Amino acid sequence: MFGLKRIVCALALAALVGTAFHGEAQQDRRQRRMNANRQARIAKMIEDTYSHKYEVFGGVGYLRFRSGDFLQRNNEISWQVAGNYYLNPRWAVVGDVRGHYGNAKTGNNPYNIWDPLITHYTFMGGPQYRFYRKERLSANVNVLGGMAMGNFDGGSKGVPAPALGLWKTGNAGAFALGGSVDYSFYPNLAFRIAPTYQITTFGSTLQHNVGFNAGLVYRWGHQSK
Structure with missing residues (x-):
């Protein structure tokens, strides 16, 4: 019984850690997309401004x-x-x-x-x-x-x-x-x-x-x- 509790606790902890890593990875991807979109907007404005x-x-x-x-x-x-x-x-x-x-x-x-x-x-x-x-x-x-x-x-x-x-x-x-x-x-x-x-x-x-x-x-x- 005691061993089962330890297994359940370990699985729960692993799930929490995995969820945290997954959330952090998603946040990193969102940040990278936002940065890429911002750089693309800046590049587009530079091109529009200096191509006249x-x-x-x-x-x-x-x-x-x-x-x-x-x-x-x-x-x-x-x-x-x-x-x-x-x-x-x-x-x-x-x-x-x-x-x-x-x-x-x-x-x-x-x-x-x-x-x-x-x-x-x-x-x-x-x-x-x-x-x-x-x-x-x-x-x-x-x-x-x-x-x-x-x-x-x-x-x-x-x-x-x-x-x-x-x-x-x-x-x-x-x-x-x-x-x-x-x-x-x-x-x-x-x-x-x-x-x-x-x-x-x-x-x-x-x-x-x-x-x-x-x-x-x-x-x-x-x-x-």
Whole structure:
């Protein structure tokens, strides 16, 4: 009788242990399925986000600009519109247009003209490389080159811009080294912040300008596979 009780207890204990192991195995399988489904959703979103063929960015920002050889740098409000044509999920060809508006720091002068309005625009193009891409975040770098158009006489009240120490109104070369960080709300819509280092060549000299733009990115179309 005592031996039978021991056998029954052993069987009951084995059943409990087996049930526990079975439940743990089921939980592990469920967890693995959930992880696999999550990874599949992330991979699908990454593919949907970065397989677009076209992208347009529009934003506003700030540029620190030197408006004459011997003048202090001035702050400028800027805007930027850029269009991308993606060759694959990482490489794109960029067309970029920017406008900048500010008041030059002319200081004391015999014409009694202070802080005249100046404007300049850049038209550039070049390659862009997306070196980081995750479910929500991506990062890009680009190198651009083209032309700058400067109007430094707009606020000088008829006085030639060089007489105030400003660059002469006209066209010049322009180059930019920049990047951007995108946060995607949806696969086709993102917020972008884009710092830039911009070189212009007014007055046959180099102006080293820094700034940033921030705004929205809209994507559409699909790359051919």
